[in-house]
Amino acid sequence: MNFHANVREGRLLSNRGRHGAIVEFDGVSKLYGPVQALRPTSLRIEAGEFFAIIGPSGSGKSTLLGIIAGFVSPTSGSIEVDGKDIVSFPPYHRNFGMVFQNYALFPHMTVAQNVAFPLRMRKLPKAEIAEKVDRALAMVRLDGLGDRRPMELSGGQQQRVALARAAVYDPLLLLMDEPLGALDKNLREEMQEEIKRFQHALGATVIYVTHDQHEAAYMADRLAIMRGGAIEQIGSPRELYESPQTTFVASFLGEASILPVSHVTPLADGSVEATIEGGPKIRAAALSPGRAPRFLCVRPENMLLGAEAGQADNSFDGIVDDAVFTTGSVRYRLRLAGTDHMLTARIPSRPDVVLMQPGQAVRVGWHHREALLLEGRDA
Numbered sequence: 001m002n003f004h005a006n007v008r009e010g011r012l013l014s015n016r017g018r019h020g021a022i023v024e025f026d027g028v029s030k031l032y033g034p035v036q037a038l039r040p041t042s043l044r045i046e047a048g049e050f051f052a053i054i055g056p057s058g059s060g061k062s063t064l065l066g067i068i069a070g071f072v073s074p075t076s077g078s079i080e081v082d083g084k085d086i087v088s089f090p091p092y093h094r095n096f097g098m099v100f101q102n103y104a105l106f107p108h109m110t111v112a113q114n115v116a117f118p119l120r121m122r123k124l125p126k127a128e129i130a131e132k133v134d135r136a137l138a139m140v141r142l143d144g145l146g147d148r149r150p151m152e153l154s155g156g157q158q159q160r161v162a163l164a165r166a167a168v169y170d171p172l173l174l175l176m177d178e179p180l181g182a183l184d185k186n187l188r189e190e191m192q193e194e195i196k197r198f199q200h201a202l203g204a205t206v207i208y209v210t211h212d213q214h215e216a217a218y219m220a221d222r223l224a225i226m227r228g229g230a231i232e233q234i235g236s237p238r239e240l241y242e243s244p245q246t247t248f249v250a251s252f253l254g255e256a257s258i259l260p261v262s263h264v265t266p267l268a269d270g271s272v273e274a275t276i277e278g279g280p281k282i283r284a285a286a287l288s289p290g291r292a293p294r295f296l297c298v299r300p301e302n303m304l305l306g307a308e309a310g311q312a313d314n315s316f317d318g319i320v321d322d323a324v325f326t327t328g329s330v331r332y333r334l335r336l337a338g339t340d341h342m343l344t345a346r347i348p349s350r351p352d353v354v355l356m357q358p359g360q361a362v363r364v365g366w367h368h369r370e371a372l373l374l375e376g377r378d379a
């Protein structure tokens with residue numbers, strides 16, 4: 001059965017009735033010999049959602065995306081897209097748009113021919129192809145560049161051609177694996193905006209793999225943090241940042257001071273008291289019952305120094321280890337006096353602020369509501 005007969009007979013995933021696709025994983029896993037590239041995973045991605053997947057190298061991000069794309073066949077489980085099991089569909093029948101790090105444009109074709117390629121494969125009438133190509137190029141702001149060849153474009157422009165080509169046939173689902181990995185920071189930021197704008201115009205569901213936590217937090221409605229072939233936590237960027245469930249999530253998304261604690265006791269006001277190992281007692285926000293907290297976690301922007309720390313309900317003597325000026329803020333590493341525990345504080349920098357010096361003593365603290373207790377898991 002060829003591609004066009006499949007289109008005619010409705011065996012392809014249809015993109016009529018414009019809305020993004022719903023993707024459902026049920027117990028999907030992938031083994032490469034003894035390697036658990038993806039542990040059994042169940043997950044639902046909503047129509048029109050921008051869903052990002054982040055995690056360290058080798059954690060299974062590309063495997064998960066490859067299973068949806070059809071490049072990787074799962075060892076177990078089912079994947080449904082809009083209620084239809086897609087596991088038996090070969091990649092080219094899934095009708096998803098795909099953009100990868102090496103955008104793989106056809107070098108001998110012009111920009112317009114590159115973008116037209118998926119439509120020519122689908123044997124659309126010439127006039128319709130021309131119209132859709134124009135629209136797709138306008139959407140990525142490349143109008144007028146249709147006659148150039150990829151090598152006559154900048155990296156960012158080439159990546160836009162890849163986007164236009166992935167989106168030209170209005171897919172319900174766009175899969176992207178590190179699509180901006182090859183671009184420099186400024187261009188990346190520009191393209192992040194572009195992709196978001198573009199997704200709005202298209203209404204597609206996007207599943208987006210990146211190493212870059214800032215990119216993921218900026219772009220995603222929800223994100224999944226993967227570790228060792230499993231999703232460790234899923235939520236909105238804000239949920240994951242403010243309520244990480246594990247030390248791994250807390251330190252992967254943003255920065256955190258993470259200190260081991262013991263002797264956790266509930267207090268009458270709903271907060272808890274705990275002892276930092278080898279150090280003082282502290283207060284922190286309560287943890288949901290049934291969980292066994294082993295670590296304290298404080299975000300650097302919630303760490304207070306000097307007089308401000310003195311006002312907080314947790315405050316201790318600290319010693320400055322180093323101070324680094326970064327754009328807009330100063331990042332201090334401090335040692336909790338009498339211990340080996342290190343804390344990180346980020347303080348907005350103003351022109352009149354004098355940086356503290358290594359070895360300097362300073363009061364350090366935090367409000368207990370801004371300190372989290374986390375379950376143990378190494379990180």
Ligand SMILES: Nc1ncnc2c1ncn2[C@@H]1O[C@H](COP(=O)(O)OP(=O)(O)OP(=O)(O)O)[C@@H](O)[C@H]1O
Nearest residue numbers: 032035036037055056057058059060061062063064
């Ligand atoms: N074809 C393969 N054969 C054997 N092992 C594989 C294969 N593809 C991936 N793996 C292994 O599966 C695990 C997950 O790989 P995957 O490519 O999904 O990681 P990733 O999170 O995308 O990493 P990166 O950020 O480096 O791209 C790794 O341990 C990897 O070595």
Ligand SMILES: [Mg+2]
Nearest residue numbers: 061062063177
């Ligand atoms: Mg990968």
